[in-house]
Amino acid sequence: MTSSPRRRRERHPGQSGRRPYPPRSTQRLLPTGSPWRDQDFRTLFGAAALNQLGTNTGHVATPLLALTALDASPAQVGTLAALSTLAFPSSACRPGPGSTTCAPAASSSPPTSPGDLARAALFASLPLAWWLDALTLGPLYAVVLLGGCATVFSDLGSQSVLPQLIGREGLVRANTALVTLMSAADIAGRGTGGALVAVLTAPFAPACSSAAYLASALRLTGIRATPAPAATARTPLATQIREGLQHVLGHPELRALALTATLNNLGSAVLNTMLPVLFVREPGLSPTSLGPFWAAGGVGLLLGARLARPLAGRLGDGRALLLSLIPAALLVPLLGRSPWLWLAGGAWLLTMMKIGSDNVLGVSLRRHLTPDALMGRMNATFRFTLTGALALGSATSGLPAELTTLHTTLWTGAALLAASWTPVTLSPSRAAAR
Template sequence: MQPHSPWRVPDFRVLFTATTLSQLGTNIGYVAVPLIAVTALDASPGQVGALAALSTVAFLLIGLPAGAWVDRMRQRRVLITADLIRAALYASVPVAWSLDLLTLGQLYLVVLLTGAATVFFDIGSQSVLPQLVGRDGLVQANAAVVSLIAAGNVAGRGAGGFLVQLLTAPVAIAGTAVAYLASALRLTAIRRTPAPPPPERRIRLGAQIGAGLRHVFGNPELRALALTAALGNLGSQIVNTMLPVLFIRELGLPAGLLGLFWAAGGAGLLLGARCARPIAARLGYGRTLGLAGLCLAPSALLVPLLDRGPWLWVAGAGWVLALFKTGLDNVLGVSLRQRMTPDVLLGRMNATFRFLLTGALALGAAVAGLVGELTSVDTTLWVGAAVMTTAFLPVFLSPVRTRRELPAALLVRG
């Protein structure tokens, strides 16, 4: 085990296993929620798009102040509370379904409030990570977390598709609630998180938010990383929002096959995350990001060819390659931005990125619903694939492309 390995830190191991449970629940819900809307509530493409948009719109509504709030609180308490809220919200869906009371309105409310809890969980977990493992352990820790997220995409979405097929979507959603509850219980084992600053040292909320925005948008490398990641999320969400409608309604394929398609993308994400460190060590961090975009981003254009027969395999191969690039981007991009940010700004930097990245998911879902209603599912997929193909350009045209190593010292002082 390496001297700076995050696996030597007990609290990181706790956070990692709790995140494993949380990701399992998230990915089962990712498959089950739109499928229950399509199969049980006969939702239209526009309604499916609205459901996906509401699941992430909280990052646009509270994403920026949440970063300042997280910087004022103990992250352990934030993470536990967020998991408990998500567990209770998801548990309400199978209860309402069993009483024949489930409506699209309830699903809208559940995904909206769950998204708000996820805002705090995501910002809190990314902000506490550098403080648990230290700056020298960041790349390995981020590679482990991104690999975990990718593995969750494989296991959770694959399991979600088959759970829906075998036990119905509401039962699968009950599994999501159990996973969030287990994550909350596991997080109680974290022994230490940094204390928030004393009240007399706190500044106004607006000033704190402004400092985070200036830090991200005032740095050309952080700005490019944010724009590329946001465009990537926008394109992938447009595609993902329409996939349940395409698979289930237009092609008549089983839910389990949709879960496998998403799981294959997760396998690509996992492989990209695992390859990120060795490739960056050989080519350099920035050059890896640039070349990955130039060579792999066009593979997203294979996804709109999805149909029965061999075209399903062609589209699946394109999806795997596109997500392989995303896995590389996630490990290297997150490590770069964390090393460029002082501890005092971590919450606000992460909140700014989450505001942009998850806000792009909300916008992508809304665009998918609108384009799907006005044109067709196929047209919507081509729009999403085109955005994914060009998303790498901000990083490719920025100083990030020439960076060989992680920053040796912080570029900004808190």
């Protein structure tokens, strides 16, 4: 039996006998190592810096505008602050990797920021309305409410696109850089906001926020990459919410951490909402001093975040959490003319320093006590609880100020902050001493 001759492979005209190379992939190669090597991350970081500058400048200018130009009452200032944070709990609909999300997945086009453009237009309308003698509390309420919604939309977009741009290897360093940026923006942006109110007056300071948001949106157009759409899981949202609540509330350590952070946010929201009223109406204080006072709190947050890991390395995460500088908050309501202003400013710095440290240590413990399968659900539960506490504290802060006195409200917020360390202290778990 003879074998059939091997057939020669036919070649098309112009085709060589060499094995062709596979087509070059059109998918972008993600950077490894430091995210700073990637131009798109540098562009995104620059946009985030402009974004934070606009947010913190507006944070100072908006309540001062209501107080100085519209003679708002403490209850109206509280309503203004509550509306600005009302949309924040909705960000918890995005639990994180491996979980269903209410937010749209990253698109297949380069990232843009309609949220930044919307905020630029909203804040630009404030000085225009004042110049036309048409500014009232109603439009101001609408601006801060829609601006808060745009902030959530913009933040979720950034969270979606970041892993797509730099890959998971560089995600920790990238998030560290962005968190540091936010702390620095608290210092620079709020200090700048106070200076702008002094130079431009409160009605025109929001124009600088508008310019910063517009510059952020324009910078985002410089991102060259086309991120791939993010995959979403199929687990129903109601199931995720139930599992997250069961895990957090059923775990003694997580329950204590959640209650501590909630008291922190409630107390700080009450104080931060009423501080502009105090700086405008208290004899011996000036509205232009509010920005530097808030900037001192930003310094404290940054110092606390930086010192948290060395402190935990010596004492352990749990023991570091038990250290309390929070009673320093009880000195904040003593705000008044010098030297009380300096004493309260130092107490505010120490209070924020403790909160900054607790933020870092609390996140570490939460991750240690949560299995990977529930990580997104746990984070979503904390995010909803803490942002809800901000909204609740802002909304209710004006009521005691109207019924009693402004200083009574400040003492209430300070007492909540001073008591925030007790849930961890009284936790029956031994993890607090870990």
